[in-house]
Amino acid sequence: MLLLSMEWLGPDAFAGYVEDGDQYRGFFVERGKDARIDENYKKAKFDDYEHFCGVIGKVDPYAVFLAEPMPIMDLSWGVLDKACEQLPEGYAGIEEKYKC
Numbered sequence: 001m002l003l004l005s006m007e008w009l010g011p012d013a014f015a016g017y018v019e020d021g022d023q024y025r026g027f028f029v030e031r032g033k034d035a036r037i038d039e040n041y042k043k044a045k046f047d048d049y050e051h052f053c054g055v056i057g058k059v060d061p062y063a064v065f066l067a068e069p070m071p072i073m074d075l076s077w078g079v080l081d082k083a084c085e086q087l088p089e090g091y092a093g094i095e096e097k098y099k100c
Helices: 049-059 077-086
Strands: 004-006 015-018 024-032 036-042 065-071
Touching: 004 049, 004 077, 015 077, 024 077, 049 065
Parallel strands: none
Antiparallel strands: 004 015, 004 065, 015 024, 024 036
8 A cells, every 4th residue: 555645634633545456545544543435546547646646636636645655554543643754854734743
C-alpha cells in the first residue's frame, strides 16, 4: 500500500488517498477506530499517478499529493501518525499538526 495524500484533521483524525493493489482509495481514520474507505477508483481508468492527482484535484481541491508516494503497512492510526514524521518538511497536508 502506498500513501498518496494525507490531511491532518485535528488531534483525532486523518483523511487522504492510498494506492492499494489495482485501486486508488480515499480514506478517513479517527484515533481508536478502524479506517473508513469513502472512495474507490480503479487505477486502470487513469493514465498514471499524475493523471489521478489531476482528476482528484478538481473534485478535492484541498488534497495535497506526495511527489513520491510512501509505502505504509496499513491505514491504522499509529501507522499514519508515524508517517507524518516522515513526510517532507512543509508538506501542506499536515502543517497544522506541528503548530502547537
